[in-house]
Amino acid sequence: MRVCLDSCAGESLIESNNVALSKAAKGVAVARAREKRRVFSLLPFTAGMLALLLSACNKPDASFSSVTIEHQISPQPPHVGTGTVTLKLVDAAGKPLTGAGIIIEGNMSHPGMKPEFGKAREIAPGRYQAPLEFTMAGDWVILIHVTFPDGTRLEREVDVKGVRTN
Numbered sequence: 001m002r003v004c005l006d007s008c009a010g011e012s013l014i015e016s017n018n019v020a021l022s023k024a025a026k027g028v029a030v031a032r033a034r035e036k037r038r039v040f041s042l043l044p045f046t047a048g049m050l051a052l053l054l055s056a057c058n059k060p061d062a063s064f065s066s067v068t069i070e071h072q073i074s075p076q077p078p079h080v081g082t083g084t085v086t087l088k089l090v091d092a093a094g095k096p097l098t099g100a101g102i103i104i105e106g107n108m109s110h111p112g113m114k115p116e117f118g119k120a121r122e123i124a125p126g127r128y129q130a131p132l133e134f135t136m137a138g139d140w141v142i143l144i145h146v147t148f149p150d151g152t153r154l155e156r157e158v159d160v161k162g163v164r165t166n
């Protein structure tokens with residue numbers, strides 16, 4: 001590009017400016033190319049972040065399905081009177097889930113009886129124990145109501161069949 005203003009006296013100056021400009025333009029082009037490479041190298045990172053964000057959005061469901069609750073009823077076999085429900089809560093990695101609030105609700109499989117409740121206390125990390133009153137012989141269904149420290153809730157059902165008379 002050659003630009004003559006009022007006179008061509010300054011031509012060489014403008015020319016040299018043009019050289020400088022084209023050098024600068026080259027520099028910009030190189031910088032742009034670098035930028036492009038940087039953007040491409042960032043892509044896997046961005047995809048990773050996106051996956052993380054998506055998994056974070058799915059967290060409630062994921063954590064629900066990954067929570068394992070082992071239960072134990074004593075005495076065994078259960079009979080009418082005060083029983084003890086012992087629970088062990090672990091995550092998918094087998095790590096104990098501590099600090100949960102747990103209420104046990106006992107109902108009989110037939111209608112017309114009031115539910116029995118027992119509040120669990122944590123006896124060891126991830127291990128909880130609650131008393132439960134079996135007020136009648138027969139089949140019971142136990143509902144485990146769990147509230148985790150972050151406020152998320154989880155409910156599991158356990159059949160306790162054939163509670164015996166004393």
Ligand SMILES: [Cu+2]
Nearest residue numbers: 108113136138
């Ligand atoms: Cu009953």
